[in-house]
Amino acid sequence: SQTIHQWPATLVQPVGSPLSLECTVEGTSNPNLYWYRQAAGRGLQLLFYSVGIGQISSEVPQNLSASRPQDRQFILSSKKLLLSDSGFYLCAWSVGGPRLFGQGTRLTVV
Amino acid sequence: QKEVEQDPGPLSVPEGAIVSLNCTYSNSAFQYFMWYRQYSRKGPELLMYTYSSGNKEDGRFTAQVDKSSKYISLFIRDSQPSDSATYLCATSQNTGNQFYFGTGTSLTVIP
Numbered sequence: 639s640q641t642i643h644q645w646p647a648t649l650v651q652p653v654g655s656p657l658s659l660e661c662t663v664e665g666t667s668n669p670n671l672y673w674y675r676q677a678a679g680r681g682l683q684l685l686f687y688s689v690g691i692g693q694i695s696s697e698v699p700q701n702l703s704a705s706r707p708q709d710r711q712f713i714l715s716s717k718k719l720l721l722s723d724s725g726f727y728l729c730a731w732s733v734g735g736p737r738l739f740g741q742g743t744r745l746t747v748v
Numbered sequence: 749q750k751e752v753e754q755d756p757g758p759l760s761v762p763e764g765a766i767v768s769l770n771c772t773y774s775n776s777a778f779q780y781f782m783w784y785r786q787y788s789r790k791g792p793e794l795l796m797y798t799y800s801s802g803n804k805e806d807g808r809f810t811a812q813v814d815k816s817s818k819y820i821s822l823f824i825r826d827s828q829p830s831d832s833a834t835y836l837c838a839t840s841q842n843t844g845n846q847f848y849f850g851t852g853t854s855l856t857v858i859p
Contacts (some may be wrong), residue, residue: 644791670844679756681851682792682836728791734843736782739791 640665644729644740651747657702657716659743661729664710669731671712673704676726676742688712719747749774754837754850763859767824771837771850774818778848781813782838783822785831786852792836796822827857 644661651657663669673685684697686704694704701720705713712729724747730737754771761767769783779800784792796811798804804811810823820837834852 679851682849684846726789732843736780736794736797736838736843737847738794739784742789742791744789 640731640738642729642731642738642740644743646743647741648744649746651719651745653721653747654718657714657719657723657745659714659727659729659745661712661714661740662710663731666710666731666733668709669733671706672730672732672737673702673712673714674728674730674739676728682728686714721747723747751775751778751848752837752839752850754853756851756853758854758856760856760858761827763827763829763857765827765857767822767827767831767855767857769822769824769835769837769853769855771820771839772818773820773839773848775839775841776815776818777841778818778839780840780843781811781820782847783809783811783820784836784838786834786836788833795835829857829859832856 641664670689672687674682675685676682686694686696688694688706691706702716727743729740752771752773781798783796785795786792798811801813801815808825812821834854836852837850838847840847
């Protein structure tokens with residue numbers, strides 16, 4: 639069966655520090671991969687999506703970037719975190735169907 | 749106008765009650781409809797996935813789509829305290845396109 643792993647579950651980082659969140663999917667090949675941010679009362683905001691290795695589309699210009707070095711690996715990065723980067727980050731995948739989400743990373747920038 | 753509108757609640761019901769959660773959408777081209785359940789500090793979990801109009805039942809959960817009124821509903825029968833969570837609706841025109849999510853309805857089932 640397919641599973642998605644996302645880590646870490648929680649992260650506290652100082653302003654200006656770098657960020658790397660990782661997501662991996664098991665049990666499927668060539669999935670579409672997504673990074674979302676969820677803010678209270680504001681729903682899910684799509685940040686990046688990828689249809690294949692090295693192919694990244696950005697939905698929202700911001701302080702973040704994404705990379706897909708392997709078929710089932712998706713990484714969200716920042717060189718210098720801002721306070722406004724705090725939030726709940728979700729990785730998701732799909733193969734011709736609905737989005738299936740990981741357990742999320744709660745990022746607090748202090 | 750947002751693509752998907754969802755009443756944020758909160759909704760509080762006694763255990764055993766029938767719960768009705770609803771969303772409206774704006775684009776008549778949307779064909780795929782989903783309901784997710786999200787527990788606090790966890791990722792959304794897919795509950796129901798339907799195509800076009802009609803009903804789909806899975807245990808105590810029934811998803812209903814009325815394309816004529818652009819209205820989607822999730823019914824929970826015999827609600828349990830473990831159903832306490834935020835429920836998000838979502839829709840899309842096709843599976844490869846942008847998915848649009850509601851902001852979620854917070855549900856509490858009181859024992």
